[in-house]
Amino acid sequence: MDEREQKILDAAIRVFTRYGYKRTTMNDIAAEAGIVRQTLYNSYGSKEDVLRAGIRYFSDTLLAETQAAVDTAPDLAAKLDALFAHMILAPFDMMSAAPDAEDIVEGFNTAGRCEIAEANSRFEALIAGMIAPYARNFETAGVKIADMPAFIRSSAHGYKHSSLTREALVGLLEILKVSVLRLAGAA
Known part of the structure; x- marks a missing residue:
């Protein structure tokens, strides 16, 4: 990915987070990226294409950060903490700050199913x-x-999508961590 594409996708993620998927336009993304609309269309043919690329970029970044944190964790408990902090809590915090979070999730579900499935596979491999x-x-x-x-x-x-508060989410993740550690014989 070149610098221009990264700039576009960073801008797209900010705009989708701010306005939601439905209300975001290609003009909004281009303006946020500081480019003309035609430059955006030269790279991405539609808003769905931008969303799919944004999901891929976001998940690649998230996976790399998660992998780095897991690799430096000393034991399984710390690895699970790192996994949950990056894979679950950071996106939860981002979505909680988004005024149109439901619209973003709906957009992800319709336009990015394949990208999300691929990201899930990579997280499962980790x-x-x-x-x-x-x-x-x-x-x-x-x-x-x-x-x-x-x-x-x-x-x-599932906990991320059903929890109403961060505290509730943290509590559920702790139960999951303890369960995994006990099954692993690492508790």
Whole structure:
């Protein structure tokens, strides 16, 4: 990705967050990026294309930050804390600050399903690497290690979407963390 594309996508994320998906126009994105509309159209043919690219860019950035934090964490508990801080709490905080959060989520769901599915797969691969050293303990507990990454990711995402407050979300993530640690034999 070149510098211009990064500038456009940073601007698009800010505008989508500010106005929601439906109310955002290509003119809004171009103005925020400091470019003319035709330059935006030269890179992206539609608002949906910008949204898909923005989701990919946001998830790539989030995944890289999460991976870096997980890689430096000393144990599974700290790795789970880092995972939840980056993958769940940071996006929750961003969406909580957005006035049209429901519209953003709806836009993500309609225009970016494939991008979101790909991002979920990459997060699950990261989780699989985190818990791989504990495979025997999971299996001994009667849990298939192959099922755990999707379980952890989907549980955490479900909590993010259903929690009304950050405090409630943090509490649910703590329960998930304790459960995973016990199954892993790391608690």
